[in-house]
Amino acid sequence: MAVVTGGAQGIGLAIAKALVDQGARVVIGDANLDAARRAVEELGDESVVRAHRCDVRDSALFEQLLDTAEEAFGPLDILVNNAGLTRDATMRKMSEEDFDTVVAVHLKGTWNGTRAAAARMRERGTGVIVxxxxxxGKVGNVGQTxxxxxxxxxxxLTKAAAKELAHKGIRVNAIQPGFIATPMTAAMPEHIKQQxxxxxxxxxxxxPAEIASVVVFLASDMSSYMTGAVLEVAGGRFM
Structure with a gap:
């Protein structure tokens, strides 16, 4: 069974679809429950995929997400920490609130998920976190401190967690997507996209499916001797 945060659209939805296509039962955790429910309708029915509202910044809500997922489909095998958002502005103009919000969703949300999933996985001596x-996060972008x-x-976080959890049979890896066609990038001005x-x-x-296929690889036994790895999926950009 797999849980995908931020799975209602874009890369997260593609990941959920790829996992369902491979036979996994999937729970989509998303702050937008209506969008998550629409994703369920797109991917199948509740026999294989469920939706649950989750704000990943709240550790208690993350635990509720995993509880719901395990009640529906059994023990957690795979967690994909994908939830995210942007609040772009140059450092001079960026508010503290926008800085805190982005760091909380991406970084604390990933920590909340990794910690909660690992506690369950270590009891069984197996599990994968992506x-x-x-x-x-490799090169930095103007307007995105x-x-x-x-x-x-x-x-x-991925590398530290991988070192802590390897002896418990839990693998933790990361993916660094490049410029991917998503609703977020679609909103960019055309000249920026071309550049x-x-x-x-x-x-x-x-x-997005090209990110999802790498998630499937990392979640499967094909990558059984990989942990703490960071895979760039960017068409060669920033080599």
């Missing part, structure tokens, strides 16, 4: 970082810091923090696409050696924007 954290979604970003290439912004909050987002870049949080995504870089996810890399450090970013021109920086990609493969010459195109990525598809």
């Amino acid at each position: 954290n979604i970082s970003s290439m912004s 909050n987002y870049s810091a949080a995504k870089a923090g996810i890399v450090g 970013k696409a021109a920086e990609i050696p493969m010459g195109r924007v990525g598809d």
